[in-house]
Amino acid sequence: MLVPVVGPSGAGKDTLMAAARSRLAGDPRFVFARRCITRPAEAGGEDHHPMTRPEFEAARGAGAFALWWEAHGLLYGIPSEVGDRLAEGRVVIANLSRTVLAEAAARWPTRVLLVTAPAALLAARLAARGREGAEDVARRLSREAALPAGIEVETVVNDAGVEEGVGRVLAALSRAAEGARPPGKARPDRPG
Numbered sequence: 001m002l003v004p005v006v007g008p009s010g011a012g013k014d015t016l017m018a019a020a021r022s023r024l025a026g027d028p029r030f031v032f033a034r035r036c037i038t039r040p041a042e043a044g045g046e047d048h049h050p051m052t053r054p055e056f057e058a059a060r061g062a063g064a065f066a067l068w069w070e071a072h073g074l075l076y077g078i079p080s081e082v083g084d085r086l087a088e089g090r091v092v093i094a095n096l097s098r099t100v101l102a103e104a105a106a107r108w109p110t111r112v113l114l115v116t117a118p119a120a121l122l123a124a125r126l127a128a129r130g131r132e133g134a135e136d137v138a139r140r141l142s143r144e145a146a147l148p149a150g151i152e153v154e155t156v157v158n159d160a161g162v163e164e165g166v167g168r169v170l171a172a173l174s175r176a177a178e179g180a181r182p183p184g185k186a187r188p189d190r191p192g
Contacts, residue, residue, distance in 0.1 A: 002086060002108045004096035006147070009113035010125035012158040012165060013095060014046045016115060019166040020173065022095070029177045031085045033094035036065070036077040046095065047061050051075075069097045069102060083108075091177050102148040109153045111176050112170070117159050 007013050023077050024030045036049040038056050050061050051059065056075045060068055065077035076078070078094050093113075096104065104110050116124070149155055154172045158165040 001176050001179055002082070003091060003093045003113050003173065004101055004104055005093060005099055005113045006096060006101070008117075008122055010122035011115045011117050012125070012162075013115045015162060016156075016158060016165050016169045017046070017093065017095065018128050019162060022170045023166065023170060030173065031082075031090050033078050033092055035081050035095060036079065038075045048166065056113055063172055066107075067094075067096065067100045069100050071099075073096055078130075091173065097146060101151060105118045105148065105151045111154060111179065112147060112177075113172055114147070114153055114155045115158055115169070116155060117134065117157060121159055125181045127184070160168060 005013055005017060006143040021032045024032075024054070034047065034049055036051050036053055036056060036059065038053050039048065041048070041050045043106070048089070049107075053075060056077065059065065060077065064080055064081045068077040076097065081096065084172050100110060116122075154175065155176065156168045156172055157166070158168070
């Protein structure tokens with residue numbers, strides 16, 4: 001099963017995913033996809049594979065990405081090996097854009113993990129980053145993209161400490177692993 005992680009800026013997705021990756025490092029059921037991004041490694045944020053735009057475009061042309069999109073002037077890609085890991089019956093966790101969720105769900109069993117927090121907490125976290133002014137933070141918070149219809153969604157509200165948030169994410173990922181089955185094995189509630 002593919003578990004795309006989405007949510008508003010300031011929800012704590014990167015923090016929770018880094019902690020979950022660390023806790024699940026020895027569990028072969030789970031794979032965390034490392035995104036390729038046309039952003040320098042030293043720019044901060046998630047651990048990603050930095051690429052220049054020409055490198056990314058060449059890799060995309062060679063079929064290196066299972067999914068790709070452009071946002072905020074950057075190109076993002078999920079390596080094509082994701083399909084292989086899913087075919088093995090593993091749970092693949094990937095930080096995705098909402099713009100590619102329908103495509104992902106059309107290709108693989110998918111359960112979205114929506115990480116969110118109350119608006120006031122999101123605003124405080126974004127302000128604490130110091131990357132944007134108050135007007136930019138307000139504009140970022142006003143953008144709310146809808147999730148595509150028909151895709152299973154599990155919401156984690158990250159409104160407490162990191163440990164509690166990670167616990168909620170790990171519980172959601174465990175439920176995803178229970179719902180994932182190796183190829184050729186039907187879930188008990190579905191014919192196949």
